[in-house]
Amino acid sequence: MSEPIYQLDQVAKAYEGRQVLSIKHLAVQQGEILAVVGPSGAGKSTLLRLLNFLEPPSSGVIRFMGVRFGAAGSVPLSLRRRVTTVFQRPVLLNRNVQANVAYGLRLRRQQRGNALVEAALQQVGLEAMARQHARTLSGGEAQRVALARAMVLHPDVLLLDEPTANLDPYNVRLIEEIVCQLNREQSTTVVLVTHNVFQARRLAHRVMLLLEGQLIEVADTTTFFESPEDSRTRSFVCGELVY
Amino acid sequence: MEEIIQGFIEAVRLIASGDPGLVAIIVLSLRVSGIALLFSTMAGIPVGSLLGLSRFPGRKLVIALLYTGMGFPPVVVGLFVYLALSRNGPIGQIGWDALPALFTPGAMIVAQTIIAFPLVAGFTMAAVMGVDPNLRRQVRALGATRAQTVWTILSEARLGVVVSIIAGFGSIISEVGAVMLVGGNIEHRTRVLTTAIVLETRKGNFDLAMALGIILLALSFLANAAMLRLQGKTFDE
Numbered sequence A: 001m002s003e004p005i006y007q008l009d010q011v012a013k014a015y016e017g018r019q020v021l022s023i024k025h026l027a028v029q030q031g032e033i034l035a036v037v038g039p040s041g042a043g044k045s046t047l048l049r050l051l052n053f054l055e056p057p058s059s060g061v062i063r064f065m066g067v068r069f070g071a072a073g074s075v076p077l078s079l080r081r082r083v084t085t086v087f088q089r090p091v092l093l094n095r096n097v098q099a100n101v102a103y104g105l106r107l108r109r110q111q112r113g114n115a116l117v118e119a120a121l122q123q124v125g126l127e128a129m130a131r132q133h134a135r136t137l138s139g140g141e142a143q144r145v146a147l148a149r150a151m152v153l154h155p156d157v158l159l160l161d162e163p164t165a166n167l168d169p170y171n172v173r174l175i176e177e178i179v180c181q182l183n184r185e186q187s188t189t190v191v192l193v194t195h196n197v198f199q200a201r202r203l204a205h206r207v208m209l210l211l212e213g214q215l216i217e218v219a220d221t222t223t224f225f226e227s228p229e230d231s232r233t234r235s236f237v238c239g240e241l242v243y
Numbered sequence B: 001m002e003e004i005i006q007g008f009i010e011a012v013r014l015i016a017s018g019d020p021g022l023v024a025i026i027v028l029s030l031r032v033s034g035i036a037l038l039f040s041t042m043a044g045i046p047v048g049s050l051l052g053l054s055r056f057p058g059r060k061l062v063i064a065l066l067y068t069g070m071g072f073p074p075v076v077v078g079l080f081v082y083l084a085l086s087r088n089g090p091i092g093q094i095g096w097d098a099l100p101a102l103f104t105p106g107a108m109i110v111a112q113t114i115i116a117f118p119l120v121a122g123f124t125m126a127a128v129m130g131v132d133p134n135l136r137r138q139v140r141a142l143g144a145t146r147a148q149t150v151w152t153i154l155s156e157a158r159l160g161v162v163v164s165i166i167a168g169f170g171s172i173i174s175e176v177g178a179v180m181l182v183g184g185n186i187e188h189r190t191r192v193l194t195t196a197i198v199l200e201t202r203k204g205n206f207d208l209a210m211a212l213g214i215i216l217l218a219l220s221f222l223a224n225a226a227m228l229r230l231q232g233k234t235f236d237e
């Protein structure tokens, strides 16, 4: 296996002295889909914020593509721009669909933007809505725009924070398919936070469980669901499956 | 009612005649308030953004001062500027030629800049704070630098930012006390629309005063309409 894209060592995050995340070691492999599951408040979103370099860890080191990111450090812009996040609730700019999808490219002053935007809109099935104002979109359409806005950047890492939590089954399926395709065709590394264990099972190569900020277990998907090592994983999986 | 109609007729007649004295007054009014607005916008938008988007010790105090400034009587600002610029004042004493002297348009610009600044900064702050806080995180996650983040938030708050500029402009184009004090209402030199209205009213020339008032209203209407149009053009895709 090649060098992991992320390597976390003794990474902790505290807010006002309260520790909400503490991970002794975690490696994210290049090109994998890693699902992060755990109850609400477990620190899943916090982990994604660290992985997108939106906040530094309180202690420990995150190594990304070989570059160290610690409590004091900042990540060079060019490296930070290889990662992006789609959040649970899409936050679109007060502009039309096309301008929203083009936004990240414009930040990078990228030429040939129009063709890329068009391709991304096609991928999410919204090419007909390019001129429509973001305000007028349904929840599912807005989330697809947010996904297109991230995909158009061809990130090395796509972080997804419960991207389908508020969506109807049709849009959930659509987004799952796009994410799989992206991972398959462009080897985009995906870290997917979800509270839906079925979704984790459908999409992920590996799954990890977070409880109260602690990494309980990370294993390939089959092992995680069928023969987990930790009893807490078993009860989490079962507990969730009962729902 | 009679005066208003007479004033309206007189206004149309005055404008049509292109009276050079009147034109000079209009041009000076727009120049003084325009330059003052430019300065207060250049300072007010960054300060408002900073106050709205960052947290630092003393921020609450600065905001309290700003709110006080938003409601500060312009004539008192005029008095401060008068004292500061007068020959014995702290700035007048320096005696630099580049510094504005009392009873010049420069002094009026100084006073109006100080009057408009808290309005521009305060309303910009409010506009920026009204933008969804999650937008900032999303924009950063899409790879925005700090400057790009601020620019994006300002353009999301564009209507509020334009309103802040309009409020600043309204506060100075219609202001009379401060320009009277520091400008002195000198004919051909520091007479602007508002001080001319005061003078003509005192002399009993109600038609002329009303005409000047109508011109002032029309000018500020046009200026505001232009700014709102510009807002659409600058930011829309």
Ligand SMILES: Nc1ncnc2c1ncn2[C@@H]1O[C@H](COP(=O)(O)OP(=O)(O)O)[C@@H](O)[C@H]1O
Pocket: A015, A016, A020, A038, A039, A040, A041, A042, A043, A044, A045, A046, A047
């Ligand atoms: N900015 C913050 N300030 C203080 N506490 C925070 C902040 N962000 C998250 N937390 C706390 O950290 C814990 C983990 O939050 P989060 O990562 O959002 O959990 P999850 O996404 O798994 O539901 C929660 O207890 C939350 O209240």
Ligand SMILES: [Mg+2]
Pocket: A044, A045, A046, A161
């Ligand atoms: Mg969360």
